[in-house]
Amino acid sequence: MTAYKRILLKLSGESLMGDQEYGIDQQRLKEYAEQIKEIAEMGVQIGIVIGGGNIFRGLSGAANGFDRVKGDQMGMLATVINSLALNSALSAIGVKSKVLTAIRMEPVGEFYSKDKAIETLEKGEVAIFSAGTGNPYFTTDTGSSLRGIEIEADVMLKGTRVDGIYTADPEKDPSAKRFDKISFDDIYHRGLKVMDLTATTMCKENNLPIVVFNMDIKGNLKKVISGEDIGTLVHR
Ligand SMILES: Nc1ncnc2c1ncn2[C@@H]1O[C@H](COP(=O)(O)OP(=O)(O)OP(=O)(O)O)[C@@H](O)[C@H]1O
Numbered sequence: 056m057t058a059y060k061r062i063l064l065k066l067s068g069e070s071l072m073g074d075q076e077y078g079i080d081q082q083r084l085k086e087y088a089e090q091i092k093e094i095a096e097m098g099v100q101i102g103i104v105i106g107g108g109n110i111f112r113g114l115s116g117a118a119n120g121f122d123r124v125k126g127d128q129m130g131m132l133a134t135v136i137n138s139l140a141l142n143s144a145l146s147a148i149g150v151k152s153k154v155l156t157a158i159r160m161e162p163v164g165e166f167y168s169k170d171k172a173i174e175t176l177e178k179g180e181v182a183i184f185s186a187g188t189g190n191p192y193f194t195t196d197t198g199s200s201l202r203g204i205e206i207e208a209d210v211m212l213k214g215t216r217v218d219g220i221y222t223a224d225p226e227k228d229p230s231a232k233r234f235d236k237i238s239f240d241d242i243y244h245r246g247l248k249v250m251d252l253t254a255t256t257m258c259k260e261n262n263l264p265i266v267v268f269n270m271d272i273k274g275n276l277k278k279v280i281s282g283e284d285i286g287t288l289v290h291r
Pocket residue numbers: 066067068069070105106107108109195196214215216217219220221222223224225226227247248249250
C-alpha cells in the first residue's frame with residue numbers, strides 16, 4: 056500500500072551539486088535515480104520537476120548585469136540540462152522516463168501538454184517536466200505546483216537538502232525548530248521562505264498538499280510514499 060498514487064516530485068537543482076561548487080554530482084544523481092526507481096516499482100505514477108540552481112539562476116544573472124528575461128531563459132535551460140541528466144541516469148538503471156519541455160525544443164524533449172503527461176504516467180513511465188513554466192519571473196517551485204495541479208497529483212513532494220520546514224532557515228539559524236505539520240496560512244503569517252509564495256498560493260488554492268523532506272538521505276522518498284511521518288506536511 057502506498058500513501059499516494061500519483062505524485063509531483065520537486066528536486067532541488069542545488070542539491071544535485073552534492074559537495075561541488077557547480078554542476079552535477081554523478082553520485083548524487085545516481086542516488087536520486089535509485090530512490091525514484093524504488094517508488095516506481097511500487098506502482099506510483101511519478102512526475103518530476105528539477106530546479107536549475109546548480110547551474111544558473113536568472114536573479115543572480117541580473118545581479119551581474121544580464122537582462123533578467125535572458126537570465127531567466129538561461130535558468131530554464133539549466134533545468135533542461137538537469138532533466139536530461141536525470142533521464143539518462145534513470146535509463147541506465149532500467150527506468151523509462153520522458154522529458155517534456157515547457158519551451159518547444161524538439162528533439163531535446165517533447166513539447167509539454169497535459170495529455171502527453173498523463174499518457175506517459177499511465178504507461179508507467181516517469182514524466183520529467185523541464186524548463187519550469189516556460190516563462191521568466193517564475194521558479195521551478197511554481198513550475199512544480201503548476202504541473203502538480205495539472206496532472207492532478209495527490210501531493211507535491213519537495214525533496215530538498217533540509218528535513219522539513221523550520222521556524223527560520225535552518226542553514227542560517229541553528230536554533231530553528233522543525234514543524235511536523237503547518238498550514239498554508241501559517242507559512243504566510245510567519246513569512247517562511249522554503250518555497251516561493253506564488254507556488255505556495257497555487258497549491259493552497261488548488262488543494263494540493265505539500266510534503267517537504269530531505270531527499271539526500273537514501274530511502275527517504277520511499278518512506279514518504281509509504282506514509283511514514285518524515286518531513287513537514289503543508290495542509291489547508
Ligand atoms: N523556514 C525554512 N525552513 C526550511 N528551509 C528553509 C526555510 N527558509 C529557507 N529555507 C531554505 O530553503 C532551501 C530549500 O529550498 P530548495 O530545495 O528550493 O533549494 P534551492 O536552493 O532553491 O533549489 P533549486 O536549485 O531547485 O532552486 C533549504 O536549503 C533552506 O536553506
